[in-house]
Amino acid sequence: MAIRELKVCLLGDTGVGKSSIVCRFVQDHFDHNISPTIGASFLTKTVPCGNELHKFLIWDTAGQERFHSLAPMYYRGSAAAVIVYDITKLDSFQTLKKWVKELKEHGPEDIVVAIAGNKNDLGDIREVPMKEAKEFAESIAAIFIETSARNAVNVEELFQKISKQIPPLENPEVDSNESFKLTRQPALSTRRCC
């Protein structure tokens, strides 16, 4: 099976649980043999999808405002972006909208956008109604899911949904391997005058 590396960028306010989601996703199947990580801000996980393997290279970003300007470096080249908000913090949902806008304007063209409302285990202090978030997601054709990193709810599903939206590779480009050898230019154009 071919392994496809997919860069996934995590966006969202600080404290909404971006890295918790990834840690949950990655660590539930923590394999000491394949996790070459320095720290939790960059994690990878490989999941099967159809007849491909998707290796997610997950780039976490710092959510603080002061780091906002660095975000383009993180989302450039991403196949997908997961924008996380905290269902108990309306502000974080507003920030999410800003991210969506920025991605539309500056992000990679065909980036898959997923919206994750985290901390759905704290439903009783919810500030962002699920319906509103869902409608917003639909309006921008984004994946929507509410998750709980703490209780491992929907984390796997989030990434499965992303996987499914990644367009399958076209037939592995049949680059003409009738490899030609580069021959040096012949034709010596030196000529003697007169």
Place this chain on the structure above:
Amino acid sequence: MAFSSASGNPPSGLTDRSGSFFKLIDTFALEIGELKKEMVQTSPTMDKEPVELQGLEGEVSGVYLQSPHCGGVGGERDSGYDSLRRRMSVLDRLSQTHPVWLLLAISEEKANHILLKQPPGVFLVRKSAALQRKVLSVRVKEDQSETPISHFPVRESQYTFSLEGSGISFADLFRLVAFYCISRDVLPFTIKLPEAIASAKTQKELEEVAQLGAGFWDSALCNQRRTSPRPCRPLSRTLSPQRTNRNREVGGSQQRHTTYCDSAPPTLRSHAPPPSFHLERRHSSGPLCFVNPLFLQTHHHHHSEDHSPSHAVKSDSDLEHAEKSSVKPLSSSEGSEQHADKIKLNGKSRPPPPRPPPPRSMPRRRPAPPPPGPPAAATTRPKSMPEAVTVAARQHQSPSRRPAPARPPMGAKHSSLSKTASSPIPVPSNPPPPRPKKPDLEAHRCHIALDDETIAKALSRAKLPPCEPPPAVPADVLLENNARGSSSPNERGRQRLSDMSMSTSSSDSLEYSQSPGFSLGLAPSPSRHLNHQEPVEDSSEEDEDGEEDEEEDYGVGLETDLEMRLRPSFKSRRRRVGVSLSGGSFILPRALKGRFRKVSGMLSSLMTPERRAVKRIAELSRDKSSYFGSLVHDYISFVQENRGCHTSGMDFLQTLRQFMTQMKAYLRQSSELDPPIESLIPEDQIDQVLEKAMHKCVLKPLKSMIEVALHDFQVSSGAWQQLRENLALAKTKRPQELGVDGAVPPDAVAIEKIRHKFLNMRKMYSPEKKVSLLLRVCKLIYTIMQDNSGRMYGADDFLPMLTYVVAQCDMPQLDTEIQYMMELLDPSLLQGEGGYYLTSAYGAMALIKNFQEEQAARVLSSEARNTLHQWHRRRTAQRSAPSVDDFQNYLRVALQEVDTGCTAKTLLVHPYTTTEEVCSLCAYKFKIPNPENYALFLITEDTSQQLAPDTHPQRIKAELHSRPCAQIFHFLYRRVPNLNLCIPAVMQNGNCLQVE
């Protein structure tokens, strides 16, 4: 030399030390090859294992004992002929004639067309368009297959090549093919070199053949030779017991080494002290083969499939299917005990892992195990040792290196078994216990073959006597050895072979022996190293440090290796081979150890294919008579002389990156790399290898100049001053003020440590190595953060902390370092972990650079944002392949003045720039006040020719470079006596400085 052995050896032979090891190997290979061929001839019923074995047994003893001078036994042996042949191993023949059989570009139809006219066994290697893989196309006997041509797909795993369905893998295609010329493994029979190649007696003949390229197949040479029967050796010679007599060996260093296998009982031999390897290290082409250890599967196929070419596919369309079906479970029909034994033996030996084990496993490292020498060698060895040491010492200027430790005297081991056994082995005495292994079938199938071992291994495999105890268990081995001691001469020969197989196997194989459950399919995983290797990415990266300095002295003596292995902290990529070989050997009884040592000695004398390829490219880049070499040379000169033509550091780095990318593309397409890199490096590794080579060829010579240039740009733009001010300001901030929330920051000691790492980073020229050091810094920061809290921190915490650390380090130079990495790192690495942390470092630095502004506005300046966007676009766009034309744009032109002599400049000259334009460029560059009096001349050794205004100097250069015999030439800009450009070429001596 080490191998000159047997007591009966004439002392004179001992003086010939150099290269004898190689000859030994080649001799083995050659002999094996011939023997195998004979075997095929003599036992047409190949399917019957016993027959084969019997024949082999005889053959084997013959291999080692045969001396050309006593060839009379067989009567039919022509010693002169043989000795000639012996000079060229199968591998040599293959390597030299690859233009004939390595036809990657031809279609299946064409291949079929060629092979149909050939006798069974003749083959070629091509690339299947349908499968996108290389395939070995073989002419098969009509009665063995439905179609006359079978195609066997080649599997390229991370580091090796193997035939689909086989468990034996090889460092490169040549070795693979050489092996199958000797052992059929998964093939229906061994493949055959075309007669003209197989019977060529001289280098020259081979060259003639090679010159024909694919045309060989239609040539008279091919057809005429085919009819002449190959001389075949009588089996009897190999069977004759008296051959085993050591005394028979006379003269001829090759013969001498061959003896070693035969001369000493295995136990003795195993203690052979390391011979000095510095000599053979000079040879870049390794010996033909050792066998690659893991091959459980092979045997199964071997026996269970009745030699049907099950892996062969009739055509490309079937390939895919065949591929699937060819992978059989290991446990498939295990035929006999004999097989099992073999398998154990084979399984026991394991290919060394591609990467060195992480530091923690290093204590296990032993000094390099040199090939064992026969007792008589004792006299020579001591001599060679000091020499080796000095060589090593001379070449190692790296401060981290200590002079190589002296080896134990060679004689010691010969004196007595017990003595040698107890002789100190420079190994940590308390090796760590073996790690638990887990079954890993895939790994078992051994992709990670080590270089050159394969053939010997196959040989040994084939020769294993049916009742041989599994050497997998150390104790058994000892027993076996003892038992052997009393065996008949014939058995001895055989046994030696098996010894050899053991020795060829890597000591890692010990891990197998540790596992009681090891039998067939469920062998303990050889992937221990792999397991280590991956998770400890960062630690393995440590290896990179040392390598920087080491790369140069690759060809140094073994002593260095020895020494490195003794020092756990020493990072050397070389360990890949040596270490992994010795790793694990601690479990072995000493007797066995020796064998392993000798083997790994052999192996460590070889480079990994990657290193070999990089080295080859580096050599090519220094060869100015090659087109590639001249391009690199011209570019480097250009850069050195024309720093001013770049507008910024970034611009400068971009052109460098572009050049490297272009040269990579050129190397992939051109035919200058001989043999083609596809035959040495698996497809998916080629880019990495080329990248590495480019770092070495381009970045290394330019590193200091780049540093200076970047710094100058910074200073002149005022960025340096601003950065320093902002750093100073940021340094006064507490972690909280930089956004750190909760996590514990590194203390002063840790900061100092990090600073030190950053300083080390500056010493590297390779962007990848720099990044690996950066990763270690990040790891350290993470460790500090986590140690104090136990929680996992994401970017919300890490990035502010990194910013804090960068500020505390207060190293403005870090900015150019980051720039260097950002711009020069291989684009394919930008998405991974290295890319991530590099981006973070860049971000942290960007924040600091804009610290004052940020304080004011709390956001980055729009300018900074734009920069980031541009960078993104640029680096992403760069992935598209460059055109080959772009890099041919440098021309070195010398100015000859009567009074000042010669000065030269490298100019940017496009292929279609005319001489006229070059002249005006020269006038400008050389500041010639009266350009109308000057013209461009092409100077060769004995001619000087004025170029017409409408000619194209670049094309002339290309033409000159492409001539078969390289000529020294220069472009010279100088005054013409006559203003008329249309005068006949002025003939005079071009006695100016060599500028090319």
